[in-house]
Amino acid sequence: MNHFEYRDGRLFAEDVAIAEIAAAVGTPFYCYSTATLTRHYEAMAHALERVKGRICYAVKANSNQAVIQTLAKLGVGADVVSEGEARRALAAGIAPSEIVFSGVGKTRDEMRFAIEAGIGQFNVESIGELDVLNQVAVDLSQTATVVFRVNPDVDAQTHDKISTGRKEDKFGVDIVLAPELFQRAAEMPGIEPVGLAVHIGSQLTTLDPFREAFTRVANMVTDLRSAGHKVTCLDLGGGLGIVYDGEEPPEPTEYAAVVAETVGDLNVELTFEPGRVLVGNAGILVTSVIQVKETATKRFVVVDAAMNDFTRPTLYGAVHAAAPVNENSGSELTESEIVGPVCETGDILASNARLPALAENDLLYLKSAGAYGAVMASSYNTRLPIPEIMVNHAEFSVIRPRPSFEELLSLDHMPKWL
Numbered sequence: 001m002n003h004f005e006y007r008d009g010r011l012f013a014e015d016v017a018i019a020e021i022a023a024a025v026g027t028p029f030y031c032y033s034t035a036t037l038t039r040h041y042e043a044m045a046h047a048l049e050r051v052k053g054r055i056c057y058a059v060k061a062n063s064n065q066a067v068i069q070t071l072a073k074l075g076v077g078a079d080v081v082s083e084g085e086a087r088r089a090l091a092a093g094i095a096p097s098e099i100v101f102s103g104v105g106k107t108r109d110e111m112r113f114a115i116e117a118g119i120g121q122f123n124v125e126s127i128g129e130l131d132v133l134n135q136v137a138v139d140l141s142q143t144a145t146v147v148f149r150v151n152p153d154v155d156a157q158t159h160d161k162i163s164t165g166r167k168e169d170k171f172g173v174d175i176v177l178a179p180e181l182f183q184r185a186a187e188m189p190g191i192e193p194v195g196l197a198v199h200i201g202s203q204l205t206t207l208d209p210f211r212e213a214f215t216r217v218a219n220m221v222t223d224l225r226s227a228g229h230k231v232t233c234l235d236l237g238g239g240l241g242i243v244y245d246g247e248e249p250p251e252p253t254e255y256a257a258v259v260a261e262t263v264g265d266l267n268v269e270l271t272f273e274p275g276r277v278l279v280g281n282a283g284i285l286v287t288s289v290i291q292v293k294e295t296a297t298k299r300f301v302v303v304d305a306a307m308n309d310f311t312r313p314t315l316y317g318a319v320h321a322a323a324p325v326n327e328n329s330g331s332e333l334t335e336s337e338i339v340g341p342v343c344e345t346g347d348i349l350a351s352n353a354r355l356p357a358l359a360e361n362d363l364l365y366l367k368s369a370g371a372y373g374a375v376m377a378s379s380y381n382t383r384l385p386i387p388e389i390m391v392n393h394a395e396f397s398v399i400r401p402r403p404s405f406e407e408l409l410s411l412d413h414m415p416k417w418l
């Protein structure tokens with residue numbers, strides 16, 4: 001459920017006509033709906049009430065500070081994977097104690113920054129990282145609160161490139177090593193180990209992998225406790241899938257039921273790190289037609305957004321439904337390939353989209369582009385970085401402007417010998 005709907009054949013985001021935004025800011029742009037963000041947060045928060053989990057929004061899904069702050073005002077903490085994301089979360093008003101620092105490769109500088117900022121939890125992914133974190137904490141005369149991200153060797157049954165919990169993936173420590181890590185950590189003056197974390201992948205559309213992973217983690221908690229370790233926290237990661245094009249992902253309540261069933265009796269504090277499920281359907285990508293190009297076999301609709309603005313289709317073969325901003329109901333639908341101007345054959349935003357007759361400057365939009373969209377954008381082909389717009393009821397605001405060519409070009413500096 002989202003707040004992008006047609007009214008008399010014209011697409012609206014809440015009470016703002018998309019065409020009105022396009023006229024004001026130009027295309028392409030991302031557009032987010034506050035009401036949809038709120039709704040998705042509430043669905044998740046409500047479902048997780050029964051297990052009393054805290055929600056630490058995975059900032060990497062959409063790290064615009066206006067998005068983070070909208071969710072922060074609703075009560076989320078943050079899951080961050082870099083110093084930059086930590087700084088964004090802090091700037092958006094999230095308390096350091098409610099920030100979880102994840103990621104397989106935290107540098108010493110990042111650890112130092114995070115400890116000095118008072119970040120509440122470090123999700124440690126290797127023995128080597130534990131040693132370094134201890135050194136950094138001791139140097140600062142501080143203690144880092146640590147959970148160990150374990151790799152449960154569970155296949156999330158999602159796209160290969162967003163699967164993270166199989167033993168051949170780079171993430172986490174083999175779950176059987178958890179007791180050894182707790183033992184080591186107990187002897188380290190700079191580390192306080194409090195629990196385990198698990199995150200097996202993204203865009204999961206079935207519950208079984210969650211059930212399997214959480215069960216393995218629950219069994220390990222029991223083992224750790226019988227070995228005399230104190231386990232007070234479990235971080236169950238994110239990963240819940242959303243509807244892009246006909247998927248049937250589990251409802252938050254069904255997900256919460258699996259949590260209750262697997263770890264509900266352990267008497268631990270639970271943290272969740274949802275990203276996509278909070279922001280994915282709260283955003284669209286709006287673009288306009290440059291050219292319609294008929295070849296012997298296909299109709300190519302060349303638009304002004306491209307793979308540099310939105311890379312999911314190219315990177316993951318992601319399927320995003322596409323539709324016109326102004327419905328043209330009289331026109332016959334033709335199978336079309338929506339492509340961008342970038343000089344790469346992979347620059348395809350949508351294949352097999354069924355679209356009406358289109359002309360130059362007609363507006364199209366891609367649905368469910370709120371997660372892993374703007375955050376992955378680049379300026380490849382020296383295209384201007386794409387702006388982001390947020391709608392709230394009848395108002396909209398540019399939450400990241402499109403820079404000028406002068407600004408973009410001024411980022412390069414000439415060496416003195418030229």
Ligand SMILES: *Cc1c(COP(=O)(O)O)cnc(C)c1O
Nearest residue numbers: 058102202238239273274275276
């Ligand atoms: C990416 C990531 C998430 C969020 O995943 P979603 O599929 O967007 O919910 C949560 N935790 C960690 C450690 C991640 O890397």
